[in-house]
Amino acid sequence: MIHADDGILSQEQRLMRDSCRSFVDDVVTPFIRSNWQREWDMSPGERLPGSILEGAEAIGIRTLGVPEEFGGIDLDRETEVRTFALIAEEIARGDSGLADKLVQNWKVSIVIRQFAAKHLQEKWFPRLLEDPKFLLAHCLTEPRGASDRWLPYNVPEASMHTRAVLDGDHWVINGRKQFISNGFDASLYVVYANTDPSVGMLQGTSSFLVPRETPGLTVTKCNETMGCRFMNNGELVFEDCRVPADHLLVKSTALASAGQYFRAGKIIQAAKNLGVGVACFERTADYVQNYVQGGRILIKHQAVALRLADMATRIEAVRSLVERASKAVDEAHPDADILCNMAKVYASEEIMKVATHALELHGGNGAMLEFGIEKLFRDAAIFLHMDATVDVSRMKIIKNMFPATAGKYAGPET
Amino acid sequence: MKILVAVKRVADPNVKVRALADGSGVDLANVKMTMNPFDEIAVEEAVRLKEAGRANEIVVVSIGPEKSAETLRTALAMGADRGLLVRTEATVEPLAVAKILKAVAEAEKPDVIITGKQAIDDDANQTGQMLSALLGWGQGTFASKLVVGDKAIEVTREIDGGLQTVSLALPALVTADLRLNEPRYASLPNIMKAKKKPIDERTPADYGVAVEPRLTVVRVHEPATRKAGIKVGSVGELVERLRMEAGVL
Numbered sequence: 001m002i003h004a005d006d007g008i009l010s011q012e013q014r015l016m017r018d019s020c021r022s023f024v025d026d027v028v029t030p031f032i033r034s035n036w037q038r039e040w041d042m043s044p045g046e047r048l049p050g051s052i053l054e055g056a057e058a059i060g061i062r063t064l065g066v067p068e069e070f071g072g073i074d075l076d077r078e079t080e081v082r083t084f085a086l087i088a089e090e091i092a093r094g095d096s097g098l099a100d101k102l103v104q105n106w107k108v109s110i111v112i113r114q115f116a117a118k119h120l121q122e123k124w125f126p127r128l129l130e131d132p133k134f135l136l137a138h139c140l141t142e143p144r145g146a147s148d149r150w151l152p153y154n155v156p157e158a159s160m161h162t163r164a165v166l167d168g169d170h171w172v173i174n175g176r177k178q179f180i181s182n183g184f185d186a187s188l189y190v191v192y193a194n195t196d197p198s199v200g201m202l203q204g205t206s207s208f209l210v211p212r213e214t215p216g217l218t219v220t221k222c223n224e225t226m227g228c229r230f231m232n233n234g235e236l237v238f239e240d241c242r243v244p245a246d247h248l249l250v251k252s253t254a255l256a257s258a259g260q261y262f263r264a265g266k267i268i269q270a271a272k273n274l275g276v277g278v279a280c281f282e283r284t285a286d287y288v289q290n291y292v293q294g295g296r297i298l299i300k301h302q303a304v305a306l307r308l309a310d311m312a313t314r315i316e317a318v319r320s321l322v323e324r325a326s327k328a329v330d331e332a333h334p335d336a337d338i339l340c341n342m343a344k345v346y347a348s349e350e351i352m353k354v355a356t357h358a359l360e361l362h363g364g365n366g367a368m369l370e371f372g373i374e375k376l377f378r379d380a381a382i383f384l385h386m387d388a389t390v391d392v393s394r395m396k397i398i399k400n401m402f403p404a405t406a407g408k409y410a411g412p413e414t
Numbered sequence: 415m416k417i418l419v420a421v422k423r424v425a426d427p428n429v430k431v432r433a434l435a436d437g438s439g440v441d442l443a444n445v446k447m448t449m450n451p452f453d454e455i456a457v458e459e460a461v462r463l464k465e466a467g468r469a470n471e472i473v474v475v476s477i478g479p480e481k482s483a484e485t486l487r488t489a490l491a492m493g494a495d496r497g498l499l500v501r502t503e504a505t506v507e508p509l510a511v512a513k514i515l516k517a518v519a520e521a522e523k524p525d526v527i528i529t530g531k532q533a534i535d536d537d538a539n540q541t542g543q544m545l546s547a548l549l550g551w552g553q554g555t556f557a558s559k560l561v562v563g564d565k566a567i568e569v570t571r572e573i574d575g576g577l578q579t580v581s582l583a584l585p586a587l588v589t590a591d592l593r594l595n596e597p598r599y600a601s602l603p604n605i606m607k608a609k610k611k612p613i614d615e616r617t618p619a620d621y622g623v624a625v626e627p628r629l630t631v632v633r634v635h636e637p638a639t640r641k642a643g644i645k646v647g648s649v650g651e652l653v654e655r656l657r658m659e660a661g662v663l
């Protein structure tokens with residue numbers, strides 16, 4: 001692909017990206033290419049070999065977002081989200097499930113560093129850094145659905161069903177969370193629960209730090225997903241799950257305060273998508289320059305060349321928007337919310353088209369598991385639904401632009 | 415012990431480079447650049463010696479344009495302590511490189527100099543040898559193993575037909591071959607830390623070295639494209655064609 005963006009990156013950003021790219025080229029891609037069956041191993045814990053995570057550990061991509069005072073990486077905060085985007089793209093170019101797994105740690109670390117009491121940061125950040133298998137998860141979605149919360153509809157009946165009640169010096173959590181990235185194998189969870197059913201979710205939702213071993217927390221299953229299969233998405237049940245009062249992160253306004261997490265999350269989401277798109281392009285460009293039909297390599301057929309051009313153009317358009325939106329998030333620009341939702345939804349739809357081209361240009365090979373192109377297609381498809389659906393993301397954009405008129409709560413059917 | 419490592423910025427070996435249309439050289443515009451792979455091995459070896467407590471300071475030096483600072487930064491992120499950029503936009507031939515490195519060595523007084531056995535751009539395989547001759551130091555080229563003692567260094571060399579082990583009195587020069595080690599990736603935390611490590615800048619003139627080329631490049635052209643192969647129907651036909659067409663039997 002073209003590297004027109006190089007000039008605006010800092011030297012460190014370029015070096016970090018290059019290091020990550022080498023790791024992906026040398027370790028991740030060869031593993032994915034030669035072990036296509038591993039995705040379908042029905043023991044989720046066994047899917048990704050330890051060596052891949054150890055490699056990720058060695059280049060330090062598991063624990064971005066951890067503050068330097070606790071042993072984390074001293075990324076320049078003014079360009080932190082841009083850096084996240086660069087690294088997430090590179091990892092996802094190798095495998096988007098691996099990227100999901102790792103970026104969740106970065107995103108949740110932002111929440112912890114911002115909201116957890118100092119003594120809890122002192123306790124958990126070192127554990128996160130020490131243990132290469134330590135993962136974090138962020139639990140919002142429930143069986144009742146996530147879209148109302150994304151929009152958000154700020155009326156009591158739209159609130160979460162998971163409840164937390166203060167009992168002496170403990171919070172008692174009851175409810176279920178579903179579709180949680182790293183939910184199956186995380187060691188520490190950030191959990192959102194309703195703490196005031198009389199008000200809307202923006203005033204009545206609180207967030208908590210819940211260690212995996214907490215009695216009353218049960219990980220009930222690993223969701224078998226269509227794509228990103230090297231990240232173990234999970235479901236959790238809370239039955240009188242008691243966490244000490246100091247594990248409360250944000251009282252009442254947790255959803256409103258999670259903005260920094262959500263915004264970085266949308267950018268990272270778009271960037272992972274971009275990585276999948278780049279992989280589609282690279283694989284396809286290589287294929288059409290080697291495979292022959294009609295007496296000549298495919299790229300010499302104009303219909304093929306035009307599709308390839310379309311793939312490259314969409315990828316670069318996504319890249320431009322991701323760059324612009326990540327800059328807006330880093331600078332806390334008033335339009336950051338709008339732009340990061342635009343980047344997320346645009347990336348998901350454009351890269352889906354890129355993946356469709358890749359599938360088509362590979363002919364029958366594109367449909368074969370051992371070829372790995374259909375995997376990119378599945379990985380791209382899942383991005384449509386993660387971190388808000390396409391339609392809900394669009395509604396958020398317009399709600400943000402026209403708050404007085406757009407996206408009002410419809411209310412229960414009468 | 416102090417180790418000096420020379421690193422060169424070259425076109426990434428994974429990218430296909432093209433000859434310029436006028437045959438004057440290789441088109442490097444917009445080509446991804448990286449540290450010469452053999453120099454990465456040299457840096458890695460120095461870092462391992464430091465980690466093993468055999469060395470206490472690693473200085474990396476690069477001769478080249480401003481962007482070579484990035485190559486030095488990579489070496490710093492791998493574990494070197496400080497960098498020196500001898501900045502020049504000119505094409506510097508091995509002899510001039512060796513002369514500059516000699517001057518750097520006289521100023522820095524390292525116990526060991528490690529270079530790559532060759533740079534993958536011009537494949538000259540001369541700098542290390544010339545440098546050791548200019549310094550009057552012993553040389554262990556094509557190293558696949560180093561054992562560093564207090565007064566001497568044992569170098570296992572990859573030579574035609576096997577391995578040769580030489581013992582060099584310090585100070586000495588070593589050039590790294592492929593199998594010396596597998597270099598690490600610069601980790602993200604170390605890249606951020608390397609930002610704070612110093613890189614000095616000089617020019618060849620500071621060392622009194624003239625870099626004007628002594629060689630003339632006559633023409634750079636791409637290798638001839640190979641003709642497509644053919645499938646033969648039988649062993650008999652294969653033997654026939656090898657004899658009649660290829661003329662090898």
Ligand SMILES: Cc1cc2nc3c(=O)[nH]c(=O)nc-3n(C[C@H](O)[C@H](O)[C@H](O)COP(=O)(O)OP(=O)(O)OC[C@H]3O[C@@H](n4cnc5c(N)ncnc54)[C@H](O)[C@@H]3O)c2cc1C
Pocket residue numbers: 138139140141144145146147148150178179180181182225228233382385386387388389390391392
């Ligand atoms: C791989 C994966 C990972 C995930 N990781 C996490 C995680 O780590 N943490 C977490 O909390 N959640 C996670 N989720 C959940 C994700 O955020 C939700 O699945 C997503 O937001 C959609 O919510 P839903 O599944 O409840 O769909 P619903 O909200 O039920 O939506 C169903 C359909 O209805 C449409 N719709 C809903 N409301 C409206 C409306 N008002 N107007 C018009 N159309 C509407 C939607 O656009 C969609 O088409 C993950 C999901 C996936 C697939």
Ligand SMILES: Cc1cc2nc3c(=O)[nH]c(=O)nc-3n(C[C@H](O)[C@H](O)[C@H](O)COP(=O)(O)OP(=O)(O)OC[C@H]3O[C@@H](n4cnc5c(N)ncnc54)[C@H](O)[C@@H]3O)c2cc1C
Pocket residue numbers: 291292293294298301302303304360361362363364365367
């Ligand atoms: C599930 C499945 C079942 C199948 N079952 C059978 C079966 O039972 N029997 C059987 O014989 N085959 C079968 N096939 C093979 C199928 O017919 C071919 O895969 C399909 O026709 C595409 O051919 P190809 O794979 O060689 O792709 P290619 O022909 O290599 O096509 C690759 C890309 O190049 C494009 N292209 C090719 N030529 C040109 C051109 N001249 N100009 C412009 N673009 C061009 C194509 O549109 C495509 O985008 C099956 C395939 C699948 C996936």
